[in-house]
Amino acid sequence: MVTNPVQIPEQQIPEQQISDQRLLKGARARATIARRAADVASVEGLTGLSLGRLAADLGVSKSGVATLFGTKENLQLAAVQSAREVFIEAVILPALTAPRGMPRLRALIENWFVYIGAPVLPGGCFRSQCVSEFDSRPGPVRDALAADRADWFAVLEKEIRRAQEQGALSGLDPHALAFQLDAIMTAANSAARMGDSSGLPTARAIVTALVGAAG
Amino acid sequence: MVTNPVQIPEQQIPEQQISDQRLLKGARARATIARRAADVASVEGLTGLSLGRLAADLGVSKSGVATLFGTKENLQLAAVQSAREVFIEAVILPALTAPRGMPRLRALIENWFVYIGAPVLPGGCFRSQCVSEFDSRPGPVRDALAADRADWFAVLEKEIRRAQEQGALSGLDPHALAFQLDAIMTAANSAARMGDSSGLPTARAIVTALVGAAG
Numbered sequence: 339m340v341t342n343p344v345q346i347p348e349q350q351i352p353e354q355q356i357s358d359q360r361l362l363k364g365a366r367a368r369a370t371i372a373r374r375a376a377d378v379a380s381v382e383g384l385t386g387l388s389l390g391r392l393a394a395d396l397g398v399s400k401s402g403v404a405t406l407f408g409t410k411e412n413l414q415l416a417a418v419q420s421a422r423e424v425f426i427e428a429v430i431l432p433a434l435t436a437p438r439g440m441p442r443l444r445a446l447i448e449n450w451f452v453y454i455g456a457p458v459l460p461g462g463c464f465r466s467q468c469v470s471e472f473d474s475r476p477g478p479v480r481d482a483l484a485a486d487r488a489d490w491f492a493v494l495e496k497e498i499r500r501a502q503e504q505g506a507l508s509g510l511d512p513h514a515l516a517f518q519l520d521a522i523m524t525a526a527n528s529a530a531r532m533g534d535s536s537g538l539p540t541a542r543a544i545v546t547a548l549v550g551a552a553g
Numbered sequence: 554m555v556t557n558p559v560q561i562p563e564q565q566i567p568e569q570q571i572s573d574q575r576l577l578k579g580a581r582a583r584a585t586i587a588r589r590a591a592d593v594a595s596v597e598g599l600t601g602l603s604l605g606r607l608a609a610d611l612g613v614s615k616s617g618v619a620t621l622f623g624t625k626e627n628l629q630l631a632a633v634q635s636a637r638e639v640f641i642e643a644v645i646l647p648a649l650t651a652p653r654g655m656p657r658l659r660a661l662i663e664n665w666f667v668y669i670g671a672p673v674l675p676g677g678c679f680r681s682q683c684v685s686e687f688d689s690r691p692g693p694v695r696d697a698l699a700a701d702r703a704d705w706f707a708v709l710e711k712e713i714r715r716a717q718e719q720g721a722l723s724g725l726d727p728h729a730l731a732f733q734l735d736a737i738m739t740a741a742n743s744a745a746r747m748g749d750s751s752g753l754p755t756a757r758a759i760v761t762a763l764v765g766a767a768g
Contacts, residue, residue: 381689385600461689470685470739473746474596474676484747517755521740524685525732531688532699540732 368406368416371396375417376424380461383471384414384479411478418482421464428453430493439500440507440550446497447519447545454527455538463527465490491516507549518548583621583631586611590632591639595676598686599629599694626693633697636679643668645708654715655722655765661712662734662760669742670753678742680705706731722764733763 374396375387387410393400407413433445454463461467469487472480494516501507507515522541529537589611590602602625608615622628648660669678676682684702687695709731716722722730737756744752 383598383600383686385598467685467689469743469747470682471598473743474682476748480747484749487747511758513751514755514759517740517744517752518737518759521736522733525736525739528684528688529732532684532695532702533691534699536728537732540729543726544729544733 364406367398367402369420371398371403371406372413372416372420373424375413376421376464377460379414379417380421380457380459380464380467382461384417384468385471387413387417389413414479415482418464418468418479418486421459421468422486424458425453425463425465425490428458439497439504443494443497443501443549446494447523447549450523451526451538451542454523454530462531463524466524466527487520491520494519515548519545522548579621582613582617584635586613586618586621587628587631587635588639590628591636591679592675594629594632595636595672595674595679595682597676599632599683600686602628602632604628629694630697633679633683633694633701636674636683637701639673640668640678640680640705643673654712654719658709658712658716658764661709662764665738666741666753666757669738669745677746678739681739681742702735706735709734730763734760737763 371392374392378392378395379387389403389407389410390400392413393403396403403413407416429446429449433442433449436442436445457463465483465486469483472483491513495512498507498510498512498515502510502512522544526537526541529540586607589607593607593610594602604618604622604625605615607628608618611618618628622631644661644664648657648664651657651660672678680698680701684698687698706728710727713722713725713727713730717725717727737759741752741756744755
């Protein structure tokens with residue numbers, strides 16, 4: 339249960355504290371709008387985002403959204419960042435409790451399957467959706483998506499290398515295996531979104547053949 | 554060298570022929586606009602298409618484009634159909650001269666690599682781009698993309714089954730192998746579009762491991 343915070347009349351708060359509270363309120367509003375932008379973009383793509391549409395969805399003024407983000411491109415960048423945080427929280431952080439190497443790689447993959455099968459964002463895997471959408475459009479949004487993709491590959495490759503140090507997955511190129519896993523999971527996400535119910539079990543069989551059964 | 558066709562004054566042409574010529578002109582205009590729509594959508598997505606933008610690009614009137622296509626959705630469907638024809642012409646038809654089974658499967662894959670490495674449409678593989686874009690949006694456009702994807706899988710699976718009858722690729726599930734090939738090539742397309750130069754060679758190594766070297 340969250341209790342309502344005690345309301346303090348503004349004139350009793352020192353100036354620095356008012357400024358901090360305003361910053362905090364702005365940061366919260368920014369995070370709420372960015373998350374909503376990620377939800378919308380996961381279904382309709384980053385191209386479909388607009389400051390006015392998000393303001394209407396959230397029942398706030400368009401000028402308020404414009405003050406926080408300025409341009410559509412800034413809003414797109416905030417959506418990428420917000421979706422990245424959702425993925426880290428759902429897929430990466432819970433896997434860090436598994437021992438390094440093969441167990442953690444399998445935990446990452448298992449969390450990833452759960453993430454695709456019961457997506458946190460309504461349109462499924464944001465990276466799958468938006469990398470394809472922006473891959474031919476150079477600029478800050480594509481750069482942010484490419485950096486996020488590179489970070490995710492680095493996470494996978496690190497655990498693959500550790501698994502190899504433990505004697506598993508021998509003879510495989512870590513980058514090629516990460517590429518293959520990402521390709522299969524992206525295709526599984528798309529198949530699942532399109533209503534092809536064979537997509538997830540097919541992907542699971544392929545991934546199990548690549549890295550063994552999870553668990 | 555193409556010589557100019559002889560111009561016949563319209564009053565000398567029988568009525569049926571005029572009507573046929575008008576239909577033909579309409580069909581040619583439709584095909585030109587649909588192909589331009591596929592070009593644009595391969596870069597910016599189907600969401601970014603508009604009747605007005607295409608009219609401006611092609612130097613024709615917006616009302617002319619509207620008469621031919623009616624709605625944005627019809628234009629999107631025409632772009633899907635046009636891109637499908639480009640893929641069939643570049644990847645599938647040239648492979649039909651190769652013997653059935655393993656040689657034809659390898660020819661399909663080789664043509665597909667060429668198609669991704671030096672794309673006919675400016676944004677690369679249309680299916681890769683637009684399936685992700687529309688996978689969470691039920692409706693006629695997603696249905697057309699899903700049907701095109703299913704047809705492509707059927708082409709691959711048929712040659713995989715024939716290769717198996719010839720004694721190759723034994724023990725593999727044809728649908729799972731087609732799924733895997735499509736996933737890898739889609740990821741290679743996206744990597745190439747994003748400027749990741751390792752994408753195509755990585756994909757080639759993975760595909761060679763799956764079905765052997767092409768040729």
